Amino acid sequence: MNIVVVDDEERIRLGLCKLIEQAGEEYRIIGAFGSGQELLDQLDHLNPDFVLTDIKMPQMTGLQLIAKVKKLGKNIKFAVLSGFNDFEFARESLRQGAEDYLLKPVNLDELIRLLAKVNSKVKQERSRSRLESGDLISLLLYADEKQLPSYVVEDVCGTLDQLPLFLHHYAVLLLTTSPELDEVRLERFMADWLRERMIITGEGGRRIILIAIHDSDHAETVRELAVILLQRMPAFTRAKVGFSSIFRGSSWLTNAYSEAFSAYQHAWYNTEPRWCSGAVSRVAPVDHLLRLTHIVGKELLPALQMNDFALAQTAFDSWLQEAAAQRICWKELQEACFGIRALIAEELKKRSVQLAYGQVNMPIDPEASENWEAFAQSMRTGMEEISALLGSARSDNRAIDKVKSYIQQHFTEELELQRLADIVYLTPSYLSKLFKTETGETITDYMISVRIEAAKQLLRQEQGLKTYMVGERVGYADPAYFTKVFKKMTGLTPKEYRDKVR
Template sequence: MIVKIAVVDDEEKIRLGLAKLIELTGEAFQIVGIYAGAQELLDDLGRLDIDLIFTDIKMPQINGLQLIEQVQRRKPRIKFAILSGFNDFEFARSAIRQGVEDYLLKPVDQDELGALLHRIRNNLELERYRKAVAAEEHIRLLLGSDIRHLPDHMTQGASRELSQIGLFKEHFAVVLLRSDPELSGERLAAYTEAWHREHRSIVLEPRQSVIVVSIGQGDHDDTVRGLASTLLQRIPHAVHVRIGVSAVHQGPLKLRDAYIEAEAALQQVWYEKEIKAMNDFLHLTKRTDDGASPLRMLDKDFRPALQMLDLPRAEGALRAWLDEAAKVRPSWPALSEASSAVLGLLRGELGGRQSQLPSGDTEDEQLRLSPGRFVSWHAFTAELMDSAGALLHILKEARQENRVVETVKSYIQQHYTEELELQRLADRVYLTPSYLSKLFKTETGETITDYIISVRIAHAKELLIRDPSLKTYEVGEMVGYGDPAYFNKVFKKVAGLTPKEYRDRVRL
């Protein structure tokens, strides 16, 4: 930083000599005024930007301490250093206790002057850094919070502090920028240099920055749009950028309103196909939907196709829905809700197959597919189709596996009287015995052996009731059990009774 300095001394040789020594100290120190008396400086104080004043103590009319008192009332941030003769040493020490930075004995020593100047410059830089950090925190607070829900002392304190900086002296606007890849603070500062006006950039989240820019008396409604267009042109073409611009506001307490306006503009322009696009709140397209349109479009085609397990039709309906949504441009909350509904319907059809879901899908879908996380509609739809496509793929496999199980069941029901070896069943559906066993258990909840037994015992019960003339061992043979003892054992395990006991009880 450059320290801007004024020198006040009624002795011409002293003030001119000190000014020369200050200039020799380095380019970081700039003389902005040289005065023979305190009143001269006070007359210029309103138009000068001063960081540090060197003043003699003993001057006619208004002495150094009186000058310090009057300046501190008007511009308390200005620093002071005193020029003192040897006999004024105690006087100088008293002034330091009243807030003066330091003093120099006449004649001024170049090394002492240099040390004092660099020390003051370091202090000024530290103060500015602390104020900048504090200002950024106040801006973040007012941008991200509904002031109606904040304590009065917080909102009023933040407003009071921010009102002291030039950014909020007159009017301001908010420019919301989303980019991919993310623009660093340094690069963004380089692009906004062309504005030639006070502004402050804050990174709100990855790939998204908010810029608060001052708007002066001579500006008009389209000034902010022009600033955003300039910024858009300066950003390299390879960077995907979306910019939303607020209307013009006055006062720090309007920061939240301005941010909401900029976000509304960003949400609409987010749907554009171009790599770089911008819109402002004053030129927003008025919405004609009530926010539920995306869900209604899902109900029309996607949901019925999914319920019928017509997966090609469901995938086509999903793509058609996305095409229609791009035209309607629903708000981000409505789009997020509909996207979560899409994946919820797919997961619902998968039922108990949670172990087969793609890794990472345990993350909350509404958060993961929040439109605000993506730089554009194109990036969002790519992610949504990837997630939906993975679930549709699992559904397709599940449907194929279901057909395999139904084929095996049908074969068992038709050939239950025969010897049903696992290898024989696996050959029918072109699977290995181990995979078929695992698949059958997953789909039905029971083993193939248990299913064969249940089919045979069900037929045995029917024969025992329908034809009392049949011996129990004959019934066993007719359902695939050549060993009467084994048939009795299996029947009792399933039915809780022997075949004879079952027949006798049913007759009662």
């Protein structure tokens, strides 16, 4: 809780500050003033939660100070210091909204009791206010603009503009950390920032930090705050921050968030464990996007089609390097990755490669990865898995070709499935399934077609051979079975076929 002490007597003022510091670490003295006017002059920069003021002071009494602060619309808690003869003044201060009063000389136990009481109220109100304000801010940021009526937007902005944060300038910081840091810990890192702020958990677990920017701040204040926040995190924490430029009024909040989100995506590409980026234009030039398309169409895909997987990996690495160099936004990156995956899927389909669920992990959503390095590595792994699948498909094709060639050379023999499987070092069941998948017919059907083609050739060229002898030469010892199979395949008996082609 941020506390200010106001008393015209320096001895009492300094003594109160020491007592408050002794009361506990959660109580922070952010200002000590000799008059109410001095506090009013600094009020916008301090934003205290609680003011402990003397009730009787020259020029401006404690009661007058309370009234002026209330008139400014500030939600600040007050307590007054009074002597034994000031009871009426103390009672009037309670009517004006003061939390309590303390009698001089101040007792430490009484002070601790008062601080605990006020701190409890401040925490409750802050929590309630953040929940309500956070919901309204989330509504502005994430609701579909087309479905959100304009009068709702106006009402939400009207409510938010009453908050101290939106009365002046502000900026948006978008933060992710790994491991994740909770809101309480983040608040601790910003405890000495004497400015209004709010932390909201946004999409993807990212922390949205809205922070007030004072008139006395300079152009690099937002960047400095982002850097300080990163520096205060534990040594093992990895973090990325994107920050917006400076805005005023809640109606500009979506613009501020959009800038911060764009800047965050830019920081996401950086390989440093902690990095922050500010709001600048992130639109990739058309020629650079065309370069990415060219690499895919003219280098990557042809290499895959030629089964040159080393060249394909080189082309893919070039694509990744180009994407990283341009730091294209997530939307463009996602579309590009989707295009690559679609082309690869088509190539796999052409080769009749069936993918089991989860067999290949090639991500297309950058948001799912902590940073570019992790995303790119997942993409590389996916490409390696795809190359292995295509290579396996090529090996399978070679196995089928070898079996076909063997059948063509030995079709007159009795060929058992085990014998064929041994030739290509596969199990009979796998070979049978693979052959059917690759050719669309069974091994038995293929063997029959080879035998019948050979029989047709003999019937055309060897007119002196009896039909049963033709059957024997192509592997059918039973003439009746040969005639039956031949007619099934050609629609004619061997004799009818010979007469037809004679």
